[in-house]
Amino acid sequence: MPHLTVQGVDVFYRDEGHGTAIILGHSATGSSAQWRELAGELSGRYRLIAPDHLGYGRTGAYPGGPQVFDLEVTIIEALVELTDAPVHLIGHSYGGHILTRAAIRMPDRLRSLSLIEPSLFQLLSPAGRLEEHAEIKAIADSVVHYVERGDAREAARGFINYWVGEGAFDTMDERVQRAVVAGMPKLRTEWLSAFDPSGVAIDALKSIAVPIQLISGSKTTSAARAVVDTLREIWPEAQYHEIEGAGHMSPLTHSEVVNSLLGEFLDEHASN
Numbered sequence: 001m002p003h004l005t006v007q008g009v010d011v012f013y014r015d016e017g018h019g020t021a022i023i024l025g026h027s028a029t030g031s032s033a034q035w036r037e038l039a040g041e042l043s044g045r046y047r048l049i050a051p052d053h054l055g056y057g058r059t060g061a062y063p064g065g066p067q068v069f070d071l072e073v074t075i076i077e078a079l080v081e082l083t084d085a086p087v088h089l090i091g092h093s094y095g096g097h098i099l100t101r102a103a104i105r106m107p108d109r110l111r112s113l114s115l116i117e118p119s120l121f122q123l124l125s126p127a128g129r130l131e132e133h134a135e136i137k138a139i140a141d142s143v144v145h146y147v148e149r150g151d152a153r154e155a156a157r158g159f160i161n162y163w164v165g166e167g168a169f170d171t172m173d174e175r176v177q178r179a180v181v182a183g184m185p186k187l188r189t190e191w192l193s194a195f196d197p198s199g200v201a202i203d204a205l206k207s208i209a210v211p212i213q214l215i216s217g218s219k220t221t222s223a224a225r226a227v228v229d230t231l232r233e234i235w236p237e238a239q240y241h242e243i244e245g246a247g248h249m250s251p252l253t254h255s256e257v258v259n260s261l262l263g264e265f266l267d268e269h270a271s272n
Contacts, residue, residue, distance in 0.1 A: 148188070
C-alpha cells in the first residue's frame with residue numbers, strides 16, 4: 001500500500017482502480033478500510049484514493065504545530081496532486097468535515113462533493129441550533145475530560161455510545177475497542193478545535209459551486225441531523241437522501257444503500 005510524507009508525517013493511503021479520481025475521508029477513530037466495499041464496487045470505473053487520517057490506521061500521529069484541520073486538508077491537497085484532473089470528494093463524519101474544508105480551499109480541482117453527516121458542528125450555534133450545539137459540546141467535553149484524566153477507555157465508551165447507541169462500546173470486538181481507545185488522544189485534539197468556525201464560515205460554504213450530495217440516517221443523533229439541515233439551507237440545490245433506519249454509521253451499517261447512492265451520483269456527474 002502507498003505512503004507519502006506531508007510536513008514530516010508518514011501518511012498511509014489506499015489507491016485502487018482507474019479513471020477519474022475520488023478522494024475519500026473516513027470517520028473519527030476509523031480508517032480508510034471503511035471504504036473497501038465502495039472501492040470494490042467502483043474501482044472498475046473510478047480511481048479511489050482513501051487516506052488514513054492523522055493518528056488513525058497506519059498514518060502517523062498529529063505532530064502539533066499547524067491547526068489539526070489545516071494539516072489534514074494539506075494532506076488531502078497532496079493526494080489531489082497525485083491526480084491529473086479535478087476530483088470527486090466523498091466524506092463521512094470527520095472525513096466529511098475535512099473534505100468540506102478541502103473543497104473550499106481548492107475549488108478549481110473539484111468535480112463534486114458528497115457528504116454523509118459531516119461533523120461541521122461549528123455551524124450549529126450561528127444557525128441558532130443551540131440545543132443541538134449543547135448536546136454535541138457535552139460529548140466533546142466528556143472526551144477531553146477523560147483523556148486528560150488518563151482514562152481513554154471511558155472517553156471511548158461515551159463517544160461510541162453516543163454515535164452508535166447505549167451499550168455499543170461494550171459489545172464491540174476487543175480488537176476494535178483497542179483501536180478506538182488508541183484514537184482518543186487524537187480525537188481530543190479534534191474536539192478542541194471542532195467548534196472554531198475558521199475556514200468553514202457560511203459564506204465560504206456558499207462559494208462551493210459543484211454538484212453536492214448530502215446523506216443522513218433517519219435514526220441519527222440530533223446534532224448530526226441539525227448539521228445536515230443547516231447545510232441543506234446553505235445549499236438548497238444539493239441532492240438529499242435520508243436512509244430509513246440508519247444511524248450515523250450508515251456507510252458501515254447500510255453500506256449497500258449508501259454505496260448505491262454514491263455510485264449513482266458520481267456517474268450522473270462523471271463528465272463535470
